[in-house]
Amino acid sequence: MGSLRFRPGVALFMLPAFALYSLFFIVPFLRTMYGSLFDWNGMENARFIGLGNYAQLARDSLFLTGIGRVALWALLAIIFKVGTALVLASMLRLPIPGERFFTGAFFVPVVISSAAISLMFTLLYDPDIGLIDVALRGVGLGFLAHAWLSDENLALYAVIAVPIWHTIGYFFIIILAAVRNVPAELYEAARIDGAGARTLFTRITVPCLWPVLQVCIILAITAAVKSFDYVFVMTKGGPGTATEVPATYLFRTIFTNLQLGYGTAMASTIFLIALVSTLAFRRLTTFRLD
Amino acid sequence: MHGLAPFAVGRRPRLVARLRRLSPLVAVYVVLVIHSLLTLFPLVWVLSNSFRKNDAILTSMRLIPESLQLSNYVEMLHVTSIPLAFFNSFTITLASLALLVAVALPLSFALSRFRFRFANWVFMFFAAAVLVPSVSVLPMTFRLFADLGLLGTKYGIAFVYATEQLPVSVFLLVTFMRAIPQELDEAALIDGCGLWDLFLRVVVPLSRNGIVTILILAFVAVWNDYLTALVLLPDQENQTLSLALAYAKDEYFVNYGMMSSAIVFAVTPMLIVYLFLKDRLISGMAAGAVKG
Numbered sequence: 001m002g003s004l005r006f007r008p009g010v011a012l013f014m015l016p017a018f019a020l021y022s023l024f025f026i027v028p029f030l031r032t033m034y035g036s037l038f039d040w041n042g043m044e045n046a047r048f049i050g051l052g053n054y055a056q057l058a059r060d061s062l063f064l065t066g067i068g069r070v071a072l073w074a075l076l077a078i079i080f081k082v083g084t085a086l087v088l089a090s091m092l093r094l095p096i097p098g099e100r101f102f103t104g105a106f107f108v109p110v111v112i113s114s115a116a117i118s119l120m121f122t123l124l125y126d127p128d129i130g131l132i133d134v135a136l137r138g139v140g141l142g143f144l145a146h147a148w149l150s151d152e153n154l155a156l157y158a159v160i161a162v163p164i165w166h167t168i169g170y171f172f173i174i175i176l177a178a179v180r181n182v183p184a185e186l187y188e189a190a191r192i193d194g195a196g197a198r199t200l201f202t203r204i205t206v207p208c209l210w211p212v213l214q215v216c217i218i219l220a221i222t223a224a225v226k227s228f229d230y231v232f233v234m235t236k237g238g239p240g241t242a243t244e245v246p247a248t249y250l251f252r253t254i255f256t257n258l259q260l261g262y263g264t265a266m267a268s269t270i271f272l273i274a275l276v277s278t279l280a281f282r283r284l285t286t287f288r289l290d
Numbered sequence: 291m292h293g294l295a296p297f298a299v300g301r302r303p304r305l306v307a308r309l310r311r312l313s314p315l316v317a318v319y320v321v322l323v324i325h326s327l328l329t330l331f332p333l334v335w336v337l338s339n340s341f342r343k344n345d346a347i348l349t350s351m352r353l354i355p356e357s358l359q360l361s362n363y364v365e366m367l368h369v370t371s372i373p374l375a376f377f378n379s380f381t382i383t384l385a386s387l388a389l390l391v392a393v394a395l396p397l398s399f400a401l402s403r404f405r406f407r408f409a410n411w412v413f414m415f416f417a418a419a420v421l422v423p424s425v426s427v428l429p430m431t432f433r434l435f436a437d438l439g440l441l442g443t444k445y446g447i448a449f450v451y452a453t454e455q456l457p458v459s460v461f462l463l464v465t466f467m468r469a470i471p472q473e474l475d476e477a478a479l480i481d482g483c484g485l486w487d488l489f490l491r492v493v494v495p496l497s498r499n500g501i502v503t504i505l506i507l508a509f510v511a512v513w514n515d516y517l518t519a520l521v522l523l524p525d526q527e528n529q530t531l532s533l534a535l536a537y538a539k540d541e542y543f544v545n546y547g548m549m550s551s552a553i554v555f556a557v558t559p560m561l562i563v564y565l566f567l568k569d570r571l572i573s574g575m576a577a578g579a580v581k582g
Binding site: 002003004005007008009010011012013014016017018020023024025027028029031032035042045084088089091092096098101102103105106107108109110111112113114115116118119120121122124126128129131134138143154159165168169173174180181193202205219222225226228229232233247250251254255260263264267268271274277278 | 298301315318319321322325326328329330331332333335339344347348351389392393394396397399400401402403404405406409412415416421422423425426427428429430431433434443448449452454456469472476479485488490509513514515516517520521523531532533535536537539543546549550551552556557560561562563564568571572574575576
């Protein structure tokens with residue numbers, strides 16, 4: 001990495017970080033993996049059951065439904081979050097008047113906490129005073145107004161929409177930086193050859209941006225797999241279990257039901273799903289383009 | 291009359307061509323403006339409601355309040371735990387950032403300036419945490435806190451925040467420090483300057499920009515965190531802003547005006563930071579994403 005010769009004193013510079021990271025990441029991480037092999041309620045009487053927790057998890061319909069929900073969450077996030085960000089960024093590829101205003105405005109929600117955003121959307125979704133229902137009634141679409149977060153069929157979609165709204169600006173900024181790095185000659189050459197705006201988008205913008213879009217899609221997938229804040233603040237998994245996702249179920253299993261063994265098995269599974277989907281997506285989509 | 295005809299004929303296609311050339315731009319502006327409105331409307335609506343009492347909010351929707359009453363704010367500051375939580379968020383964030391810099395800087399210095407066999411392994415070791423969602427580790431961090439007697443303390447969580455931010459910070463700092471010319475170090479060492487001096491007097495001052503970037507990134511992440519605080523700060527007197535907001539929602543939700551004022555109060559510091567550091571914040575967060 002560097003060019004200076006190593007000497008023992010250098011190890012001292014790594015020691016504090018090593019100690020902190022080992023104690024507060026490696027230790028709890030290994031304990032999670034290890035604990036998932038036990039039937040354990042947090043007290044003394046832990047009983048080794050091998051992969052028993054995982055076998056139970058594979059039959060736990062609430063957990064499996066939760067995985068289905070985050071898969072839907074990831075899919076919608078990729079389409080609407082990455083998609084919208086890509087469209088907005090390619091529109092601002094060339095500087096146009098007002099560009100700084102738009103960039104600034106799109107990024108505003110990104111700096112706000114998920115808790116504040118969730119609270120704000122609980123107000124927005126409110127059937128009595130919420131901006132959404134009031135606006136719908138105002139334009140004569142009152143029949144579309146709903147109690148979004150307490151309707152079993154709509155609550156999940158209402159929740160998923162919030163992180164999409166919240167982080168479009170983040171993805172927009174990442175993609176915008178990449179779009180502006182695409183050599184302008186590519187666009188000019190294609191235009192001289194008679195390519196229209198759509199061709200430019202599908203044949204130049206998207207292929208040139210693919211590595212960055214890959215990163216964005218992976219970020220969207222992992223964010224969905226570990227989604228917790230929005231659900232927990234807005235619905236706590238309800239109504240009933242209509243918005244329960246693996247992370248909120250894990251939280252309840254450990255901190256309410258005190259099933260530490262089963263809960264850590266969930267924690268390990270969430271980690272594995274995030275890891276495998278990241279690696280699989282990268283492998284599959286990189287292979288195809290080479 | 292006849293004299294006008296060629297003029298009109300000549301002008302018409304030019305106008306059509308101009309419109310055709312302009313219309314994609316018009317479409318672009320329409321999309322950009324609509325998205326800006328969708329982004330800003332909810333925020334303006336909350337800001338407006340924070341100055342209105344419930345009876346006004348229940349009767350009409352307004353993006354500009356009737357008057358600038360501060361009664362919601364006064365009530366929020368008295369009734370809820372948000373002012374205390376604001377103070378807690380501030381001190382906890384400060385402690386976490388100090389700890390982060392104290393451990394990330396020396397590590398990045400060692401990794402970026404010295405040649406040794408295990409450098410890449412060390413790097414990978416510290417990068418591994420990026421792959422693990424914090425929700426997967428936090429229950430056992432909670433147990434660890436109980437074992438170490440850190441549960442119920444206010445600043446114990448700073449260890450975890452610093453750990454969570456360590457991988458990305460080290461990534462960015464190492465990249466940054468590698469760009470500093472290495473000849474400088476050798477010259478300094480030949481002049482009899484010790485490792486510690488090299489670190490503190492040469493590398494750290496030259497990494498100022500990188501340090502500011504990781505501080506901004508970590509500030510946003512720690513200040514906005516909800517989950518880690520939810521698990522590790524069970525005592526109400528240690529609550530951070532995110533926790534207090536969620537708690538206030540469960541207690542006082544139907545007091546819409548006061549809830550709105552709580553949101554505004556909680557997000558204003560971040561928006562001020564954003565206003566002053568917009569470009570730095572945006573480029574820092576973009577870099578953090580691509581590295582992470």
